[in-house]
Amino acid sequence: MWLQPIQHRVHLDGSLLSPALAQLACSSPPAPCPPNSLLQGKGPQGPSDFPCPVCSKAFPLQRMLTRHLKSHSSVKKHVCQYCAKGFNDTFDLKRHTRTHTGIRPYRCHVCAKAFTQRCSLESHLRKIHGVQQNYAYRERRAKLFVCEECGFTCAAGGEYYGHVRRLHPGNTLLRKHVRNALCHPLTSSLTDSPAPLP
Secondary structure, eight states: OOOOOOSOOBOTTSOBOOHHHHTOOOSSOOOOOOTTTTTTTOOTTSTTOEEOTTTOOEESSHHHHHHHHGGGOSOOOEEOTTTOOEESSHHHHHHHHHHHHOOOOEEOTTTOOEESSHHHHHHHHHHHHOOOOOOOTTOOOOOOEEOTTTOOEESOHHHHHHHHHHHOTTOHHHHHHHHHHHHOGGGOOOSSOOOOOO
16 A cells, blocks of 8 residues: 655545644545544544544544554654664654663562553553552543663652753753753743753
């Protein structure tokens, strides 16, 4: 199946697809969506399915389809520094990089087994120890700051950026954070002001 970039993709009802969806198209057009289906939050394959126009895999949410569409692109913006494998988003690259570095920041409080991703830890707790995580709909879990260079973890942004500033002063993330803190000092999450970097 050949992919070709296109400028716009319009449903039969005249509604435009999101920009991410408009970037990819099959050589033959996908089946049209029922009128107003995307506007009502319902995809064309069922009450909550959004099908991929390239491979027809269905997703319950538009944002999941948008993320999936990147997998069909031959352009990989994020490349692993260890093996040169390419990824379409930074989250996938970070997850993959941890296979090389051995960093496993999420530790089981019952048996001390460590994991590269929070969802793997939660699955382990549920399946192995019978511990259920009870989060309300759309409730955010506590953020864990992870140093991808050495594996240091903490729950506070100020502590994390202090660690990076002291031990990894050439870190590009630190430079970005300092630049952001200097541009938006009232919204900075640091408790101590950052020292400008050269």
